[in-house]
Amino acid sequence: MKDTSVFLRACRQEQTEYTPVWLMRQAGRFLKEYRSLRRRYSFLTLCKTPELAAEVTLLPIERLKVDAAIIFADILLPLEPMGIDLEFTKGDGPVIHNPPRSRAEVEGLKAIKAEEGLRFVMEAIRMVCRELKGEIPLIGFSGAPFTLASYLIEGRGTRDFTLTKTLMYQDAACWHLLMEKLSEVVITYLNAQVRAGAQAVQVFDSWAGALSPRDYEEFVLPHNRRVFQELTSDVPAIHFATGTSGLLELMEEAGGDVIGIDWRIDLGEAWRRLGYKVGIQGNLDPAALLGLPERIERCAKEILDAAGGRPGHIFNLGHGVLPQTPQGNVIAMVEAVHHLSRK
Amino acid sequence: MKDTSVFLRACRQEQTEYTPVWLMRQAGRFLKEYRSLRRRYSFLTLCKTPELAAEVTLLPIERLKVDAAIIFADILLPLEPMGIDLEFTKGDGPVIHNPPRSRAEVEGLKAIKAEEGLRFVMEAIRMVCRELKGEIPLIGFSGAPFTLASYLIEGRGTRDFTLTKTLMYQDAACWHLLMEKLSEVVITYLNAQVRAGAQAVQVFDSWAGALSPRDYEEFVLPHNRRVFQELTSDVPAIHFATGTSGLLELMEEAGGDVIGIDWRIDLGEAWRRLGYKVGIQGNLDPAALLGLPERIERCAKEILDAAGGRPGHIFNLGHGVLPQTPQGNVIAMVEAVHHLSRK
Numbered sequence: 001m002k003d004t005s006v007f008l009r010a011c012r013q014e015q016t017e018y019t020p021v022w023l024m025r026q027a028g029r030f031l032k033e034y035r036s037l038r039r040r041y042s043f044l045t046l047c048k049t050p051e052l053a054a055e056v057t058l059l060p061i062e063r064l065k066v067d068a069a070i071i072f073a074d075i076l077l078p079l080e081p082m083g084i085d086l087e088f089t090k091g092d093g094p095v096i097h098n099p100p101r102s103r104a105e106v107e108g109l110k111a112i113k114a115e116e117g118l119r120f121v122m123e124a125i126r127m128v129c130r131e132l133k134g135e136i137p138l139i140g141f142s143g144a145p146f147t148l149a150s151y152l153i154e155g156r157g158t159r160d161f162t163l164t165k166t167l168m169y170q171d172a173a174c175w176h177l178l179m180e181k182l183s184e185v186v187i188t189y190l191n192a193q194v195r196a197g198a199q200a201v202q203v204f205d206s207w208a209g210a211l212s213p214r215d216y217e218e219f220v221l222p223h224n225r226r227v228f229q230e231l232t233s234d235v236p237a238i239h240f241a242t243g244t245s246g247l248l249e250l251m252e253e254a255g256g257d258v259i260g261i262d263w264r265i266d267l268g269e270a271w272r273r274l275g276y277k278v279g280i281q282g283n284l285d286p287a288a289l290l291g292l293p294e295r296i297e298r299c300a301k302e303i304l305d306a307a308g309g310r311p312g313h314i315f316n317l318g319h320g321v322l323p324q325t326p327q328g329n330v331i332a333m334v335e336a337v338h339h340l341s342r343k
Numbered sequence: 344m345k346d347t348s349v350f351l352r353a354c355r356q357e358q359t360e361y362t363p364v365w366l367m368r369q370a371g372r373f374l375k376e377y378r379s380l381r382r383r384y385s386f387l388t389l390c391k392t393p394e395l396a397a398e399v400t401l402l403p404i405e406r407l408k409v410d411a412a413i414i415f416a417d418i419l420l421p422l423e424p425m426g427i428d429l430e431f432t433k434g435d436g437p438v439i440h441n442p443p444r445s446r447a448e449v450e451g452l453k454a455i456k457a458e459e460g461l462r463f464v465m466e467a468i469r470m471v472c473r474e475l476k477g478e479i480p481l482i483g484f485s486g487a488p489f490t491l492a493s494y495l496i497e498g499r500g501t502r503d504f505t506l507t508k509t510l511m512y513q514d515a516a517c518w519h520l521l522m523e524k525l526s527e528v529v530i531t532y533l534n535a536q537v538r539a540g541a542q543a544v545q546v547f548d549s550w551a552g553a554l555s556p557r558d559y560e561e562f563v564l565p566h567n568r569r570v571f572q573e574l575t576s577d578v579p580a581i582h583f584a585t586g587t588s589g590l591l592e593l594m595e596e597a598g599g600d601v602i603g604i605d606w607r608i609d610l611g612e613a614w615r616r617l618g619y620k621v622g623i624q625g626n627l628d629p630a631a632l633l634g635l636p637e638r639i640e641r642c643a644k645e646i647l648d649a650a651g652g653r654p655g656h657i658f659n660l661g662h663g664v665l666p667q668t669p670q671g672n673v674i675a676m677v678e679a680v681h682h683l684s685r686k
């Protein structure tokens with residue numbers, strides 16, 4: 001496997017015949033088959049039933065011809081065994097009914113052990129790996145401590161992160177305690193996924209771009225560094241966030257074999273700033289897939305040109321595929337990347 | 344005036360005795376007196392009654408000791424005389440009941456003349472200038488064409504800008520027609536504000552950071568350049584947006600005497616990248632004002648240090664002051680900036 005998969009070789013900055021491509025949220029709402037499953041099962045039922053999660057994970061492999069699968073799950077699932085009461089309301093928006101906002105509540109959060117409370121994810125990973133027979137690699141993933149902390153504290157999605165930042169600024173000790181607890185969960189969870197068969201992992205620090213470089217350095221970087229240091233070292237790790245043009249060097253310092261970026265910065269410029277010491281993943285605007293196929297092909301070419309054919313580029317969107325995306329446009333994108341990048 | 348105001352001299356990159364400071368949304372919800380006015384009047388009534396708008400504009404001058412006033416208004420007001428049915432729903436969230444989404448609807452948007460439909464803004468400006476007696480400068484402002492277009496098309500605030508980008512990508516001619524019409528309105532509106540007495544203007548392209556550098560260059564930059572070229576040239580213009588670490592050089596190319604940035608990039612780094620050819624405004628995270636006063640002073644010092652005492656820095660937040668901000672913290676910030684920067 002290590003020697004043959006285009007995706008894994010690109011993660012290691014090895015030369016490949018073409019640029020591998022996958023999409024964040026490729027196993028989600030934009031797929032007709034997914035929507036039809038969602039009419040029969042709730043979002044959490046899909047996540048917690050290994051047969052269903054495995055089925056959803058495999059959908060895009062055949063339909064889209066992407067170069068990697070990513071396990072179907074939600075970044076907030078590891079919060080449940082910590083003692084968090086999590087609900088996915090209509091439209092799949094997460095709500096946390098008992099957000100910890102005091103020192104005592106943070107102290108009360110439980111640690112997790114190996115597969116405890118998340119066995120269904122590992123079972124789904126084992127099922128997917130059996131199906132994929134080593135032909136297509138499977139990516140495991142977790143939210144990063146900051147991104148998990150922000151959902152935890154806000155209790156839902158947020159634009160301003162005011163409760164999160166207020167805790168940070170007013171009680172740094174409590175903040176760091178929360179981040180330590182979350183880091184331990186993230187490490188345990190990701191290493192369990194690797195043991196179950198995941199051949200790469202992605203750490204989603206989706207909202208880290210809400211922070212100033214100084215705040216990132218003080219409140220986030222040490223915890224992310226620990227996460228990457230304590231990951232099982234024989235699988236590549238992708239470190240992803242959005243809105244990080246001001247944080248790139250700090251993200252690289254925190255760790256990861258590949259840095260995932262969004263469309264708000266030129267990919268060539270971002271990779272240059274990282275000194276090509278790591279691979280780079282990205283960075284088509286998901287909204288570009290709402291445009292016309294000719295335009296999608298042109299945009300894909302611009303990104304491939306920005307990467308300059310250098311080994312270590314994994315093509316992806318800059319964030320998750322939008323639910324209203326026409327499936328044909330995704331297929332056109334994947335084909336364009338494969339075709340245009342072939343040596 | 345030109346020779347004495349700290350704020351205007353800093354806009355022109357002239358040496359000042361201390362670093363001037365004002366806050367976006369300084370005349371808004373975080374002020375007790377503002378909230379008490381809002382209990383008696385609707386948001387639009389406050390905007391459209393010159394006596395009230397003038398009163399609100401002047402509130403922060405005395406309370407906060409800031410170095411500039413900014414006229415109290417909303418960036419969406421110029422849309423009304425274009426034929427747009429605008430409502431501010433509870434929580435002051437704007438909703439547009441007739442968002443133009445087709446070529447015919449875009450063609451149907453009206454141009455505005457001088458003060459037509461916006462006379463109340465000019466009247467408020469004249470009243471404020473009489474009160475300020477030239478001692479404190481008054482900033483006029485407008486949304487930039489892209490930011491106005493995104494509200495227009497989405498019909499409300501948005502995270503993804505999917506309808507906006509879909510129009511851009513699917514019908515570029517219609518997009519550019521809309522941007523031309525909006526540019527004309529912005530130019531007319533800002534020049535009328537200057538004639539009424541505004542001594543500087545700020546162009547809010549608040550959401551331009553949602554675009555990739557290439558999309559900004561193709562769909563926004565030419566229109567912003569025209570706006571800055573056609574502004575009355577004898578007042579300084581501030582060009583502000585958020586999330587623009589990937590767009591700074593393009594923003595500078597579009598125009599403005601001062602570039603306004605948010606906290607997601609180090610101010611020193613941003614100014615260096617701009618080659619010090621323009622002034623710089625920013626860039627404290629508004630959430631920092633929810634922390635403790637000692638920390639606010641430290642953060643203010645870090646930003647002043649990043650600016651390095653170079654003439655042309657205007658201290659501000661990276662976006663509007665948050666409604667829940669304690670007034671005492673704002674006063675502490677203004678005092679810290681004045682005290683720490685004094686030569």
